[in-house]
Amino acid sequence: MGTDQLGRRLWLVGLAILVAAPFIGLYPIFMMKALCYAIFACAFNLLLGFTGLLSFGHAAYLGAAAYGTGWLIKSAGWSPELGVLGGTLFAGAIGLLVGLIAIRRQGIYFAMITLAMAQMVYFVWLQAPFTGGEDGLQGVPRGKLFGLIDLSNDLVLYFVVLAVFVAVFLFIVRVVHSPYGQVLKAIRENEARAVSLGYDVDRYKLLAFVLSTALAGLAGSMKTVVLGFATLSDAHWSLSGEVVLMTLLGGMGTFAGPVIGAFTIIGLQNFLADRVGSWVTVIIGAIFVVCVVAFRRGFVGELLAWQQRRRASEP
Numbered sequence: 001m002g003t004d005q006l007g008r009r010l011w012l013v014g015l016a017i018l019v020a021a022p023f024i025g026l027y028p029i030f031m032m033k034a035l036c037y038a039i040f041a042c043a044f045n046l047l048l049g050f051t052g053l054l055s056f057g058h059a060a061y062l063g064a065a066a067y068g069t070g071w072l073i074k075s076a077g078w079s080p081e082l083g084v085l086g087g088t089l090f091a092g093a094i095g096l097l098v099g100l101i102a103i104r105r106q107g108i109y110f111a112m113i114t115l116a117m118a119q120m121v122y123f124v125w126l127q128a129p130f131t132g133g134e135d136g137l138q139g140v141p142r143g144k145l146f147g148l149i150d151l152s153n154d155l156v157l158y159f160v161v162l163a164v165f166v167a168v169f170l171f172i173v174r175v176v177h178s179p180y181g182q183v184l185k186a187i188r189e190n191e192a193r194a195v196s197l198g199y200d201v202d203r204y205k206l207l208a209f210v211l212s213t214a215l216a217g218l219a220g221s222m223k224t225v226v227l228g229f230a231t232l233s234d235a236h237w238s239l240s241g242e243v244v245l246m247t248l249l250g251g252m253g254t255f256a257g258p259v260i261g262a263f264t265i266i267g268l269q270n271f272l273a274d275r276v277g278s279w280v281t282v283i284i285g286a287i288f289v290v291c292v293v294a295f296r297r298g299f300v301g302e303l304l305a306w307q308q309r310r311r312a313s314e315p
Helices: 003-024 028-051 059-074 080-102 107-127 154-177 179-189 191-196 201-227 237-250 257-294 298-313
Strands: none
Touching (some): 028 179, 028 257, 059 080, 059 107, 059 201, 080 201, 107 237, 179 191, 179 201, 237 257, 237 298, 257 298
């Protein structure tokens, strides 16, 4: 069996598991939350793993869309699909403004600018009258999708979230495999060489940044619809650190890595929260250190490297 054929079968098995998850005892709310964070991690990986840009403020876009969608649905009376679309566009617009400022810098300077801008956005949500301050924006109704599909049913909403996740995942795969994605990889590997070949790298990086922030916003919008609220934790810098952890743990620059990393972190948080309380952060941090030492490429990255070594050793 060829590697490509095996890969396709593994993807189909993974999709089958996600489809069957609510019917085999996995709590739909937990699965939807994990899928939302998987979208968030995939969006971040598009920026870090395939473009080489480290953003320390990605939670700002998830939080912006979460609050935007919550306000549009609850206060403005928009339908859930329009609320999600509005929140996603709002996050992308903020990403465009931040990107125009930050994209001219590289390395740690880029990362620090994104963090500073994210903290500014965080304090806006803290002080704005419509966000509820430290109490958050509560009581966001799920409504009916397209006026027909009642999202108050957890099982129905789960398959909507799963469909959105699959669409985002396939979109990112298509982007990375497109000529535009190949330029992003060239920028990641050697930006100076990409410049010498005549590419306007700032324009390519800005588009990647906006795409990543918009998809992060989509994750925040879906999370608000699922849970019915948006809080300051959605925009806090610690969440920006968590998405870095998810990406590195699963495998930066791989497609499945961020998904596995997101499910691992959310699963650990859910499992350990009632058992160890506030120590959950310490335990996850220790697990991360061990995994980084033992699996420097992440779970999926190490698996792919092992497959490459195996193929190279075959006669």
